[in-house]
Amino acid sequence: TQLTQSPSSLSASIGDRVSITCRASQNIGKSLNWYQQRPGEAPKLLIHTASSLQSGVPSRFSGGGSGTDFTLTINSLQPEDVATYSCQQSYGTPLTFGGGTKVEIK
Amino acid sequence: QVHLQQSGPGLVKPSQTLSLTCAISGDSVSSDSAAWNWVRQTPSGGLEWLGRTVYRSKWYYDYTFSMKGRITISPDTSKNQFSLQLNSVAPEDTAIYYCTRMHTTGGHDSWGQGTLVIVSS
Helix, strand or coil, X not given: CXXXXXXXXXXXXXXXXXXXXXXXXXCCCCCEEEEEECCCCCCEEEEECCXXXXXXXXXXXXXXXXXXXXXXXXXXXXXXXXXXXXXXXXCCCCCEECCCEEEEEC | CCEEEEECCCEECCXXXXXXXXXXXXXXXXXXXXXXXXXXXXCXXXXXXXXXXXXXXXXXXXXXXXXXXXXXXXXXXXXXXXXXXXXXXXXXXXXXXXXXXXXXXXXXXXXXXXXXXXXXX
16 A cells, blocks of 8 residues: 655744645555654654554644545644654554655744 | 664675564564555655555565565564675665665554665675
């Protein structure tokens, strides 16, 4: 299953609401996860099964969607949110990742 | 709290074998609610899943198609760890390699620290 993320990068102001989309090449139900990767660090799971917030993740992060279209939303962007965000499907093997979205502060 | 500690060389010669190990604490490699994976990140930043091992009354293995024939993931229950072997490496295998746990709830929820492996003579 191919995952296509958009945009590939974005720049927003502190406090803005930011949305990233991930489109799957086939119906994957809700088997979609989102990760945050800060420079020099390993990816960190933010959202699993499309909309479930991973323990310890701030509530300004939310996920939605099902089937082929999914969205990660950051409400009120913070400086520590500068990172690359990637989606990943766990519907079937080979497990695949999206190409990533780099989020910067304007 | 699950912790994954990776070990292995950071430099491998072309045509040789890349070997990495991931030691698990806080969970068991034989857990019936987890899968143990290897993921790599290329210099361009893309993430690629390589394969996994899973125990569900017996061991199962899944590998990405492009690696089949070159890759082996092996659990070691006596040391509570799992390993990656990638044969016949080429410069294109240069990447940061991560071990991960994927819980049945979904998502790679624990990651090793990453190992930069450079394939060069």
